[in-house]
Amino acid sequence: MKILSGIQPSGQLHIGNYFGMMQTMISNMESSELYVFIVDLHALTSVHDRDKLAAGTLEAAADFLALGLDPDKCIFWVQSDVPEVCELTWALSILTPMGLLERCHSYKDKVAKGLAASHGLFSYPVLMAADILLYQADRVPVGKDQKQHLEVARDIAMKFNNQYGDTFVIPEPAISETTATVPGLDGQKMSKSYGNTIPIFSEGKQLKKRVMAIETDATPVDDPKNPDNCNLYQMMNLFATRERMAEINGLYVNGGAAYGYLKLELLDLLNDKFGAARQKKKEYLADPEMLRQILKKGGDKAREKATVTLDLVRERIGLKY
Ligand code: ADP
Ligand code: TRP
Numbered sequence: 001m002k003i004l005s006g007i008q009p010s011g012q013l014h015i016g017n018y019f020g021m022m023q024t025m026i027s028n029m030e031s032s033e034l035y036v037f038i039v040d041l042h043a044l045t046s047v048h049d050r051d052k053l054a055a056g057t058l059e060a061a062a063d064f065l066a067l068g069l070d071p072d073k074c075i076f077w078v079q080s081d082v083p084e085v086c087e088l089t090w091a092l093s094i095l096t097p098m099g100l101l102e103r104c105h106s107y108k109d110k111v112a113k114g115l116a117a118s119h120g121l122f123s124y125p126v127l128m129a130a131d132i133l134l135y136q137a138d139r140v141p142v143g144k145d146q147k148q149h150l151e152v153a154r155d156i157a158m159k160f161n162n163q164y165g166d167t168f169v170i171p172e173p174a175i176s177e178t179t180a181t182v183p184g185l186d187g188q189k190m191s192k193s194y195g196n197t198i199p200i201f202s203e204g205k206q207l208k209k210r211v212m213a214i215e216t217d218a219t220p221v222d223d224p225k226n227p228d229n230c231n232l233y234q235m236m237n238l239f240a241t242r243e244r245m246a247e248i249n250g251l252y253v254n255g256g257a258a259y260g261y262l263k264l265e266l267l268d269l270l271n272d273k274f275g276a277a278r279q280k281k282k283e284y285l286a287d288p289e290m291l292r293q294i295l296k297k298g299g300d301k302a303r304e305k306a307t308v309t310l311d312l313v314r315e316r317i318g319l320k321y
Helices: 015-027 050-066 084-094 098-102 105-112 124-134 144-164 204-212 231-239 242-254 259-285 288-317
Strands: 002-007 033-038 075-078 139-141 172-174
Touching: 002 015, 002 124, 015 050, 015 139, 015 231, 033 050, 033 288, 050 075, 050 259, 050 288, 075 288, 084 124, 084 288, 098 144, 105 124, 105 144, 124 144, 124 288, 139 144, 144 172, 204 259, 231 242, 231 259, 259 288
Parallel strands: 002 033, 002 139, 033 075, 139 172
Antiparallel strands: none
C-alpha cells in the first residue's frame, strides 16, 4: 500500500495540520510505503518572498523530523526537486476540463481572501493530481478541506486511463472522522491563512496567549453548555484521555465547566504532547546542511519512482518517437 501526502511550507505548521495529516503519515511509517513531501511549488501561489519560502521549507522539514518522521523509513523530499511533476502536470492539463477546476471551492475561497486570480492558482489542483498520480499512490491522508482536490485527481486519472489505457492507480482519500476539520481560535477551520492557529511548536508566553485567545461564549460557569458548539471542547477532545473527556462532557451538560481552567488544562496537554519535540526541532534547525542532505537524498529516491511513471505517460500520449 502506497500512502502519500504533502504539506505547503506557507507558514508555521499548526495542530490542524498535525491531526489532519502529519500524525496519520507518521503513524503509517512502519506498515506502508510512505511518501511525504513539502509542496513548495504549490506554496508559490501564496508566498512571494523567496527568503520566507526557502526558510519555510527547511522549517517544515524540521517539524516532520522532530515529530518522529524517520527519513530512512519513507521517501521524504521537496516537491520542486522532482521536476518530472511539472511535465506530468502539463500532460494532465490537456485533458482537464475547465469546468472541473471552475467548481473548486478552494480557488474561489482564496480569491475571495485576496489572492491574485492567477493561472497557477486556478490550476493548483492539476499540480496536486500530478503529485499523487506520479507516485501511483493508493491512499492520501488529508483534512476535509482537500476532499474536493482528491476528487479532481481521481477524475483526471480515470479520464486518462479511459483515453490512453490503464496507467494510473485511482487514489483514495483518507479523511479521519474525528480530525477532518480542527477548529481554529475563532471556531472557523484552523488555517495558516486565517491567522487563527495554534502552531505545533509555539511555547511559553506565546502559546499561552494563543490558548487563552480561544473564543468561547459568555454562558456563566454553572449553566449547562452544548459541547458540540464549543471549539475549546473540540480542541480538548484531541488531547485529553477518554476518561477525562467523559468528565468534561459532564461539566458541559450539567454545568460547572469553567473555560479559563479548561484552557489552562489544554495548555498543559499541549506542552506534554509537543514538549519533547521542541528541543529536537531546534537541533534540526541548527544544522540546515543536514536537513538539505536528508531532503536531497529523498528527492533522488522520489525521482527514480517518478521517472518510471513519466516514461509510461510519455509513451502513452505519443511523446516517445
Ligand atoms: P493551511 O490551511 O493551514 O494552509 P495546508 O493547506 O498546508 O494548511 O494543509 C496541509 C494538510 O493539513 C492538508 O492535508 C489539510 O487538509 C490539513 N489541514 C489543514 N488545516 C486543517 C484543519 N483545520 N483540520 C484538519 N486538517 C487540516
Ligand atoms: N493542496 C494540499 C494542501 O493545501 C497540499 C498538497 C499538494 C497535497 N500536493 C498534495 C496533499 C498531494 C496531498 C497530496 O494542503
